[in-house]
Amino acid sequence: MQTITNTATRYGWATIVLHWLIGVIFIGQFILGFVMVRTQSQRTAFELIQLHKSLGFLLLGLVILRIAWRLGDAVPPLPPSVGILERRTAPLAHLALYVFQLALPLSGWALVSVSTLEIPSMPFNLFVMPNLPLPESDAAESFWASAHWYLAYAGIGLVALHVCAALRHHFLLRDSVLTRMITPSSAGE
Amino acid sequence: MRARILGLAAAAACLAMPVHAAVVLSDAAGNYTISQAGSAIRFTIGKAGGGGFDGAFARFKGTIRIDNKDVGRSKVDLTIYPESVGTGQGRIDAFLRSDAVFDAANSPEIQFRSTSVTRTGDTTALVTGRLTARGKTFPEKFTAELDGLKGGTIKFHVTGKVLRSRYGMDVGTPLYSNVVDFDMTLTGKRG
Numbered sequence A: 001m002q003t004i005t006n007t008a009t010r011y012g013w014a015t016i017v018l019h020w021l022i023g024v025i026f027i028g029q030f031i032l033g034f035v036m037v038r039t040q041s042q043r044t045a046f047e048l049i050q051l052h053k054s055l056g057f058l059l060l061g062l063v064i065l066r067i068a069w070r071l072g073d074a075v076p077p078l079p080p081s082v083g084i085l086e087r088r089t090a091p092l093a094h095l096a097l098y099v100f101q102l103a104l105p106l107s108g109w110a111l112v113s114v115s116t117l118e119i120p121s122m123p124f125n126l127f128v129m130p131n132l133p134l135p136e137s138d139a140a141e142s143f144w145a146s147a148h149w150y151l152a153y154a155g156i157g158l159v160a161l162h163v164c165a166a167l168r169h170h171f172l173l174r175d176s177v178l179t180r181m182i183t184p185s186s187a188g189e
Numbered sequence B: 001m002r003a004r005i006l007g008l009a010a011a012a013a014c015l016a017m018p019v020h021a022a023v024v025l026s027d028a029a030g031n032y033t034i035s036q037a038g039s040a041i042r043f044t045i046g047k048a049g050g051g052g053f054d055g056a057f058a059r060f061k062g063t064i065r066i067d068n069k070d071v072g073r074s075k076v077d078l079t080i081y082p083e084s085v086g087t088g089q090g091r092i093d094a095f096l097r098s099d100a101v102f103d104a105a106n107s108p109e110i111q112f113r114s115t116s117v118t119r120t121g122d123t124t125a126l127v128t129g130r131l132t133a134r135g136k137t138f139p140e141k142f143t144a145e146l147d148g149l150k151g152g153t154i155k156f157h158v159t160g161k162v163l164r165s166r167y168g169m170d171v172g173t174p175l176y177s178n179v180v181d182f183d184m185t186l187t188g189k190r191g
Helices: A013-036 A042-072 A084-114 A138-172 B002-015 B018-028 B090-097
Strands: B030-047 B052-057 B060-066 B075-080 B110-119 B124-133 B136-150 B153-163 B176-190
Touching: A013 A042, A013 A084, A013 A138, A042 A084, A042 B090, A084 A138, B030 B153, B052 B090, B060 B153, B060 B176
Parallel strands: none
Antiparallel strands: B030 B052, B030 B060, B030 B176, B060 B075, B075 B110, B110 B124, B124 B136, B136 B153, B153 B176
């Protein structure tokens, strides 16, 4: 049980599981969003959009949990081998990642809330998620659709940068930055 | 819907009041052609979280035959063209016409053929029949109430519930109810 929380040298299971779960859903949502707006069958498109909404609400819940955990738990410092430039920029990149993780599901929620199609949201057919209190209009719908689109591409770009940085640490710098996010025990820094 | 109309007409014609029965029956009996002017085929589908989703079919055709000897032998035929569906929201109309719902390109007609008409009151009748949509046929029931008979024009208010899933139109459940509530005004002109 001691490995659930973070310590001064390693990440605990709570952070690790939330990190990968959110990462997989986030990338999956990008692919799903890309596919669903290009699907010819209106029925399949409708069903994919509802799944995208369900996963989006799940993502929002997980991200809020992740941010709460991050604020309340210790954050292990970067290994000493990390240079000054990255030591300064990495926290900014991580802050930006959190901002996008919140902004993407929220902008999607705003989009369905203002849509003149008035399609209810029912995550995984479990319960009705109320709309955000925003007035619906065609103009608001196209605004939020654009916002969601730009945020998605910028967000996935940031994720790509994050993945490249992790791979660089693992294969080029050969430090523990990636492995310590895989299991608590592998962080032997 | 059509069934209800038939039932209403039949009911009105046959049993209204013994004194007037012969007059009413002879007045109402006959063949009517449903006219789009004065008629409306509206439907509502409930939505999760409240509210509903309203639409109407703009194009349809049909006939009502009221038998002056045996109401039960009265007949209603109604053909609806799903291409003409309208909800006030163009994107939803396109969705309904597509193969997600009506598949209007391949199934251009929705048909109702009554099989029996049973009088249920002075001006009401239960019309049962066979509803065919997207190649699937199931028995359905509609309630018809006579709304007026004047000159050669007869008017019925028809209501009924249809489960859309049986016709291959279950998309969107449970977000949108499986039950489609029909509310029709059918006006027939003699001849």
